[in-house]
């Protein structure tokens with residue numbers, strides 16, 4: 001299976017928002033429907049619950065988590081512990097690491113089963129990700145809107161439609177200065193999987 005388009009694979013368009021940076025290649029994974037199906041079938045999906053204002057809520061999507069064995073990632077009261085890489089994700093990680101010069105050690109997967117599954121506004125700014133984390137993300141399946149707003153001036157908004165096969169990269173001060181979300185899309189019946197590759201600093205890794 002040739003997942004990578006030989007023309008587009010090394011190119012990212014960088015959108016500069018001051019010192020915040022978002023890079024985008026809309027066609028990074030060519031055989032993206034096959035990878036979508038493979039990950040639906042092979043990953044261990046769950047729907048964890050988080051506590052918001054003292055109430056328990058299931059997250060409105062499914063999650064899976066992989067990475068170097070023993071690496072833990074905590075956010076919103078959830079702890080994910082990595083137990084290694086499935087072959088398909090290891091291959092993708094190696095490819096992205098050589099494109100970006102990164103050494104990702106985890107990948108968080110979100111499966112939006114249809115347009116009703118969402119991700120609320122947040123920043124990936126946990127201390128273990130470091131002060132200016134580079135986070136590479138792959139979207140598979142249905143196109144969905146990725147919306148951004150400035151933390152200190154929420155009227156300032158940007159958005160981009162992430163196509164199946166796209167590679168957005170968040171870098172620089174993006175997590176300090178901006179929040180991002182994937183809003184509901186009422187007419188979307190198809191699923192989407194998003195993978196975010198992160199480097200989690202942990203004492204042993």
Ligand SMILES: O=C(O)CCC(=O)C(=O)O
Nearest residue numbers: 110119124146182194196
């Ligand atoms: O689904 C997406 O495009 C965004 C995912 C995301 O923001 C995250 O996993 O932190």
Ligand SMILES: [Fe+2]
Nearest residue numbers: 122123124180
């Ligand atoms: Fe995020």
